[in-house]
Amino acid sequence: MAAILWGMESAPSVTSKALAILAAFTAQQPSLTLSEIGRRAGLPLTTAHRLVGELTDWGALERDDAGRYRIGLRLWEVASLAPRSLGLRERAMPFLEDLYEVTHENVQLAVRDGFEAVYVERISGRHAVSVVSRVGGRLPLHATGVGQVLLAYAPAEFQDQVLATTLKAFTKFTIVDPKRLRQVLAEVRRTGIAVCDRMVDPGTLSVAAPVFGPAEGEDAVAARVSTGAAVVAALSVVVPSEDADRVGLAPAVRAAARGISRALGAAP
Structure with a gap:
């Protein structure tokens, strides 16, 4: 999945990595742990931890009581403006x-x-x-x-x-x-x-x-x-x-x- 977003000609940018994290979520798997996000996005755990934290602070992701992440309401709010x-x-x-x-x-x-x-x-x-x-x-x-x-x-x-x-x-x-x-x-x-x-x-x-x-x-x-x-x-x-x-x-x-x-x- 990450390879599709990044392409083969250059190293992934921060934006590409963030998009890969968001693309890790699907209708079949709307809730993921940090390690699952990193694996599905093709990112080292440390990189995933940093970017997931930033996306959560902004509201693109939300963390539940069990420590799992979901797409946040802020992202839905932005998407609704399309x-x-x-x-x-x-x-x-x-x-x-x-x-x-x-x-x-x-x-x-x-x-x-x-x-x-x-x-x-x-x-x-x-x-x-x-x-x-x-x-x-x-x-x-x-x-x-x-x-x-x-x-x-x-x-x-x-x-x-x-x-x-x-x-x-x-x-x-x-x-x-x-x-x-x-x-x-x-x-x-x-x-x-x-x-x-x-x-x-x-x-x-x-x-x-x-x-x-x-x-x-x-x-x-x-x-x-x-x-x-x-x-x-x-x-x-x-x-x-x-x-x-x-x-x-x-x-x-x-x-x-x-x-x-x-x-x-x-x-x-």
């Missing part, structure tokens, strides 16, 4: 809440970052189906409803890059054949809806739609479309796969996505 999620989440929340009231299932909002969909918001009820996604979590674009939407509206060159990689199969239903995935993406663009049935979890189905907004910069998260707007995010609802009313869910998801798009200033 422009792609801040205004988007604020404007999207009323429509996410409306969609949740209609379905009482998982409602999710995601943006593209590299070859992955990053979930920036999620509403889930106590009786909603269990999902593998989480706020701040990442999943590959090819295997999720939001991911397929973001990939379908991405530039052709980017699609080629994704399809040239080895696509991970989460279940036997995950589409890993590039030719078939191209057909699916074309259908998503034609209908404005992506339906992923049991592709990440064998018991769930997601219905997703694009969220449009004014394009910013050369990489506006997705390709500029004919209306002059760009797909800046994707919205989905995740329901139990068995007896899922995918036809009935599509209009509700599409309407919520259009509402967010209008709130972001996208053209009708």
Whole structure:
């Protein structure tokens, strides 16, 4: 992990070492001891001890009563200021809440970052189906409803890059054949809806739609479309796969996505 952050051409800087420490924490291992941090970050224990202390003093890390470390609230506070999620989440929340009231299932909002969909918001009820996604979590674009939407509206060159990689199969239903995935993406663009049935979890189905907004910069998260707007995010609802009313869910998801798009200033 540390080698990925540092590269091979030069000695790691202090910043690289600090980033390696933060990258040591994962959803599967959110709590680590000092020695575990040093080992996972590829740092001597003395160096890890010094940097972990500085990160803890600043609030990027927190230490519990057992002496284990976790990501601190200060880091979450800074991350919440990311422009792609801040205004988007604020404007999207009323429509996410409306969609949740209609379905009482998982409602999710995601943006593209590299070859992955990053979930920036999620509403889930106590009786909603269990999902593998989480706020701040990442999943590959090819295997999720939001991911397929973001990939379908991405530039052709980017699609080629994704399809040239080895696509991970989460279940036997995950589409890993590039030719078939191209057909699916074309259908998503034609209908404005992506339906992923049991592709990440064998018991769930997601219905997703694009969220449009004014394009910013050369990489506006997705390709500029004919209306002059760009797909800046994707919205989905995740329901139990068995007896899922995918036809009935599509209009509700599409309407919520259009509402967010209008709130972001996208053209009708």
